[in-house]
Amino acid sequence: MIATVCPYCGRTNDRHMDASNRGAMPKRGDFSFCWNCRRFAAYEDGLDGLVCRALTADETELSTTDPYFLTVTEAAKIVMSPTRAVRLIGEAIAEQN
Numbered sequence: 001m002i003a004t005v006c007p008y009c010g011r012t013n014d015r016h017m018d019a020s021n022r023g024a025m026p027k028r029g030d031f032s033f034c035w036n037c038r039r040f041a042a043y044e045d046g047l048d049g050l051v052c053r054a055l056t057a058d059e060t061e062l063s064t065t066d067p068y069f070l071t072v073t074e075a076a077k078i079v080m081s082p083t084r085a086v087r088l089i090g091e092a093i094a095e096q097n
């Protein structure tokens, strides 16, 4: 389990669920979605392991246009629990492939 702090709201997030590969751990370059403030962040290497940083301008633009980001955003609006959202996202990804 990796604990990271959301760069926007400061919440410590220590649950990671990957909708397309259950059980996968986050790695540098992956994106995180904070269930508290509903914003995306990016994983990068910190001094003691992975940390989350705010998105760059390009990544912010991507998060408003890329189908995967939009699927995550829509799922977070529809359901109240992260587990159900991940299930919904996984189903959406399966339909797209």
Ligand SMILES: [Zn+2]
Residues within 6 Å of the ligand: 006, 007, 008, 009, 010, 011, 034, 035, 036, 037, 038, 039
């Ligand atoms: Zn947050």
